[in-house]
Amino acid sequence: MQHRHPFILVDASGYLFRAYHALPKLTNSRGEATGALVGVLNMLRKLIDEQRPDYIGVVFDAAGPTFRDRLYADYKANRPPMPEDLREQLEPLKEIIRAMGLPLLVVPDVEADDVIGTLATRAAAAGIATLISTGDKDMAQLVDDRITLVNTMSDTVLDADGVREKFGVPPERIVDYLSLMGDSIDNIPGVPKCGPKTAAKWINEYGSLDDVIAHADEIKGKIGEHLRASLEQLPLSRTLTTIKRDVALDFAPEDLTPTPPDVGTLRDWYERIESRRLLATLDAESSGDTAAEPAPAADYALVLDDAAFSDWLARLAAAELFAFDTETTSLDYMQARIVGVSFALASDDGRIQAAYMPVAHDYPGAPEQLGRERVLDGLRPLLQDPDRPKVGQNLKYDISVCANHGIAVQGVAHDTMLQSYVLDSTATRHDMDSLAKKYLNHETIRFEDIAGKKGAGKGSRQLTFDQIPLEQAGPYAAEDADVTLRLHQALWPKVQAVPSLQRVYQEIELPLVPVLSRMERLGVxxxxxxxxxxxxxxxxxxxxxxxxxxxxxxxxxxxxxxxxxxxxxxxxxxxxxxxxxxxxxxxxxxxxxxxxxxxxxxxxxxxxxxxxxxxxxxxxxxxxxxxxxxxxxRVHTSYHQAVAATGRLSSSDPNLQNIPIRSEDGRKIRQAFVPEPGYRMLAADYSQIELRIMAHLSGDERLLAAFAAGADIHRATAAEILGVAQEAVTSEQRRSAKAINFGLIYGMSAFGLARQLGIERAEAQAYVDLYFARYPGVRAFMDDIRVQARADRYVETLFGRRLYLTNINHSNQQLRNAAERTAINAPMQGTAADIIKRAMIRVDQWIRQEQPPVRMIMQVHDELVFEVEADAVDQASARIREIMQGAAELKVPLIVDVGVGDNWDQAH
Structure with a gap:
């Protein structure tokens, strides 16, 4: 291309088809087709890099018939349906184009060619040089002194002279040329046996299609006969071939200005389609994108005197939302003490301002600081005010640390760790450094950069934060608050865009944060x-x-x-x-x-x-x-909300989830978990909750009936499969039925069942077949969820939590089968996780409002563990059971088993 064109129009539908047929059939590691998608995106990037347009429109064909279909019922009738592996690339391509900030145009009742023709004609009339990126020969009819074609896939440019050279006729005669030739792909009738050379010859000899028609009797031979036999249909061919230039559009070329790209979304997509080239391009572009970079360290305030502190208190009190973060002496939330506090807020012009308030840095030459009590006393009203919305990253830690100083943080409006987790639990780790890289394309200052690495070099040690000079500590801490606020600005709209995810975030995950903080600090x-x-x-x-x-x-x-x-x-x-x-x-x-x-x-x-x-x-x-x-x-575990893909909580230091319960040695460890004197241990455990969720989701009549009747579900299953009365079922038969019940919801194969039961595979397969014959609703649910998962690439819990399945369409059968097993189990395991979280929130509300002598101290899988004053056990048992059983409404009753003892093992 010899010169820049201010206006570019892209025939995206045409390029998608051409890329599909011309480029290798690439797939990503999920098995998703990406070849045509990547081809078009690379074409777009190349085009934009070369042209740097002021205006651009990326035009797709609209779904459904157009005016041409009404004119001629057989129009494009010969075209095969779009291949499925091409169809699945269409919507991702559109989403990426939107995220690139490029105007995407889809106009019903006309084709992309007509939209392009109308916009190009209007731009040319306004004196705007226009470049049409296409591989479609029909577009040659649009070329004039202000409209040029480029085929980015072959790097060929067609101006008016180029059209004459390529087709043998000028641009204004391309419609006549195409009408004579017809188009077998679009099923446009032309003159049989009339190829490009004959069409160009006739037009050059006679002048136009009308002139060719007028002189049809003069054309000799078989081709003349074909021409004369086609005279009645040639006007129709001309109409079908002519690109409309007068489509009613509610926008002008000047309205099609590109906007700044959504870097986070682009990174998500480029990582998903696994295009290193596009990721490299994004990194290069984003390095100069001020929207994706934090304010320079010099813009971060370091608050060391009363005047600056008072100014920041006033600004925080007036802010609609502010981010805050604590810097401490330890990662242990029970031992940690505050060394400094950082804040960030958005100013009226939208810029983020951040500050660090050091209170206890203690190293040789450290400047005088306001002091911990002075600062915390000033911040206490703000942090404790439920009407002052706050955002943080993993705020549970900060809530617990503030509690060490007598500050009960309220008004937690957002947590960016949980926003990311709810948005896609498997997309990335949910720590700040990972999220900043993924969603802001920003490399944060790492703690190791300012404190040193643990054990890095002989005699070296990692500094605690109070030992780090303020010249380094200030930018690091202020950046934490700054990045947190910018992450919120990037993530919250994404969460809001999916109402079910917004409900999971606001009704389950966020309210659980203070509950977990209280449980952790109570300990056991x-x-x-x-x-x-x-x-x-x-x-x-x-x-x-x-x-x-x-x-x-x-x-x-x-x-x-x-x-x-x-x-x-x-x-x-x-x-x-x-x-x-x-x-x-x-x-x-x-x-x-x-x-x-x-x-x-x-x-x-x-x-x-x-x-x-x-x-x-x-x-x-x-x-x-x-x-x-x-x-x-007491021992204080840490509960993690943003680790398990399905929504389940995990714990560490110590890990309470993995203490064995079936072995005598494991039970002895549980016997060492004991209540305070005067208290009893109470354990409340959901009974067979995942099977009950399966009954609800599948709607299987027999399964629903068994749970409604309060039957022993494993005995009932054995009776159904074996065709005997429940009282006739042996303990061995019940054990086999239990293995089937739980095995199938975890996607166990007949081979796995045979191994677990110690039977032949054929016998295990017979069990499975009998099971599905007696519970057809379960089979239907499993079949349906596989189909839905392959189409959506995610499954949902009853409450709308999503689990994305990376390999659900993978070409590797082993990976695909594993993803299908997850698709079956995740809605049940995730729904069970949601239910117990809802129960924890409600139990905590009851404890805080009515203040019974009850402490909720542990959560392990489907079980909640309490310390209850001995005299209040009966009343507490009834109330806890009532609250937990009311945490969800299923088609079958939720049952909670409550046990009481002098240790955890006895209570369980």
């Missing part, structure tokens, strides 16, 4: 002496297992070394190789040990037991006593 009491005794007992048993293992192996070896175990298993004992590692070595994984033990080999069973006891000892019986907080005498 443990019997340290009992754990120490158990640890010693485990040590003796572990030592005995080691001696047994050495005897079975014929020599001593390191039981923690897979290499040594492999040598003994496969070289010395000649045990069969069950599986191999990715590098081809015989595997000694837990699954391999289980299989070898099942087959009667002694040593693998010993090693399995040794591993299990060693893990219990190191993770719980040795570690839990060391985790007792010296101030409270």
């Amino acid at each position: 009491r443990i019997d340290v002496d009992a754990l120490k005794d158990q640890s010693q007992a485990l040590a003796r048993r572990i030592a005995e297992l080691e001696e047994r293992a050495y005897a079975a192996a014929g020599r001593r070896f390191n039981m923690g070394s897979p290499k040594q175990i492999g040598a003994i298993f496969f070289d010395e004992l000649k045990l069969p190789v069950v599986a191999k590692t990715p590098k081809g070595a015989p595997s000694t994984s837990e699954a391999v040990l289980e299989k070898l033990a099942e087959d009667g080999h002694e040593l693998p069973g010993i090693i399995l037991e040794h591993r299990g006891l060693s893990k219990l000892r190191s993770t719980y019986t040795d570690k839990l006593p060391q985790m007792v907080n010296p101030d409270t005498g």
